[in-house]
Amino acid sequence: MAIEVRIPTILRNFTGGAKSVEGSGDTLGVLIADLDERYGGLRERLVDDSGLRRFVNVYLNDEDVRFLGGLEAPVKDGDTVTVLPAVAGGAR
């Protein structure tokens, strides 16, 4: 089973520079845990106590996983997951 996961520049230090890695799992949460086994520390950048981190965007194919159940979103062979840190900031 292979699910492609696209890694943003700022997280490529966890994947040895790779911009795309493969993992498996039947939900996004399981997939992320699977990746963390090979790329230790990656999970902590994506997930906190309440689920997916607020300022990290994760997309399953063409949709934002916030609308698909977050970490419970079902994933399957052939899917592509894309991670993009939110671009945000403010006056303070």
Added chain:
Amino acid sequence: MLTLPGELRAAIIAHARADHPDEACGVIAGPAGSDRPQRFIPMTNAERSPTFYRFDSMEQLRVWREMDDAGEEPVVIYHSHTATEAYPSRTDISYASEPEAHYVLVSTRDPDEVEFRSFRIVDGVVTEEKVRDPVDAAPE
């Protein structure tokens, strides 16, 4: 140093003025590895706030995919402050996630004088840099 054509500097300022008092935000894409900002991409501020900005997540996906397909990267990431100085705030620094980008800050707090400054933000460290127009003579 950020080398930025005058018309792109003007486009950023016009966007900031147009969205005032909300913060404006956007990207200028350029060929990957070139450090040359070329393609102006104003973005929607999904927060529509005078004190916070955030790229709409689906718009960001579309733009990032387009850049990837075109062999581009975000050379400049800009946003405006509408009541404070054109300097990265604590939240600007904590959310800066493109270490190769030039972070341009514009302040529209004064209706007559715009503040326009550029910074690198890498691993939480802010370094200000000069901005030059490529048509001007190179600095000594």
